[in-house]
Amino acid sequence: MPVVDAHTHLDACGAENATDVAVLLDRAESAGVDRVITVADDLASAHWAADASEWDDRVFAAVAVHPTRTKDFSDADKAALEALAVRPRVVAIGETGLDYYWDHSPPEAQHEAFRWHIDLAKRVGKPLMIHDREAHADILRVLGEEGAPETVVFHCFSGDLDFARACVAQGFVLSFAGPVTFKNSGALREAAAWVPVEQLLVETDAPFLTPHPYRGWKNEPYGAAYTIRGLAELRGVDVADLAGAVSATAERTFRLPSATSDLSPRAVLR
Template structure:
């Protein structure tokens, strides 16, 4: 197979994990799973690899509405709703009203992904920060965890959380910081969610961070269809690929695969209240 064709191929579905895992952050619609049949097929593939539940996450209002509906199609799917920080330049009162309604749905387990993204220039920092503060308040009012997107904005994320008063439960999705930032998040009581980027061999500071976060404050995710873990970096991603990230992180941390799966699943259950939905 040519290198170009390989980049279009999904990685093979790996041997099932020794216990059931949770993909704490994925985008099923962006993976191409948009109908009930396609969603079930995607989570069936995940289940075959030992990934029993997934949280599908919105980045705009239309995807938020879709995510909530998709979470009613299969008991293994849960939803998170918010407006992605790169889209906040056009955050309207109507958008806020829709999110206020959607977050009350019992299948919604988090407010996210919200936060700050200073890498892209689609939205200036000011509307991003204003929207982030609004989502923090929404999470506190709804009693649901805050799921944070943080790209090149570590210190402003921590500052705004401190200024607003963080919700009881906070998770930094696709954790991208170093050991120092990880310690600050752990000390604040936040959960760190590690994606395929933590398996990349050139991500030394991130891998160091993944070694020190306590298991009771650690979950794993795919952020599919992006960030496919090593050794399939660059290929399409799906929820079943969290299996590969767990295997790599278990070796990195020097624990058994079962220990890591059981611990991160327990953290995800506590964080999102999965057993109460």
């Protein structure tokens, strides 16, 4: 049963053109990862991701400016993102949020940009993809103050069980990456074992966060196969059943065509 990689960075994995994207997706598909969402972290990658989503029908895109890059977030950047956000294969606004680990952008700029992205997601009617690093309480506070979009996805969920419960109670979707397969990630694994499957996604965040048993190596979308297996073991369920349920959650969350849809040809520019 195939699974969707709900968050990857194909450009950071080394892809530059349609041929490169096809190579990455062929490798992923051979491991059971049949669709991906490639995610932007600045304006240049937002343009690239939106274009890449039209090169291969296994690829969808999310566009935003990463919180660590918001120091110089301009009106021109906002206008460009608004134009990209309405493209049909752009399925989410992200990744956006708050990052208190790095000091590349001051908190004030991050908060202003986060609020703007929340508003954009609501205006275009697409899910908001959250980057949350050491900012749990402020993320929830800002979402509460602004009013969360209909669909909110916590990319690379990093909280414990209590935070997972708070997010799930608000209807948010939690996406787990490679660290959930690490035996020393006790609090994260406890959360992942509990999250209802209807609010559970799997991602790679490639080329980062490679799952066990290849931790420390460069990641690619095929790595989601190891994460879904690790999650199935953790939750005590059949891996094919979990992959099918997680893919159904991804299709519902991002309004993706089903894996059997004939809406578009495979690898249109390959």
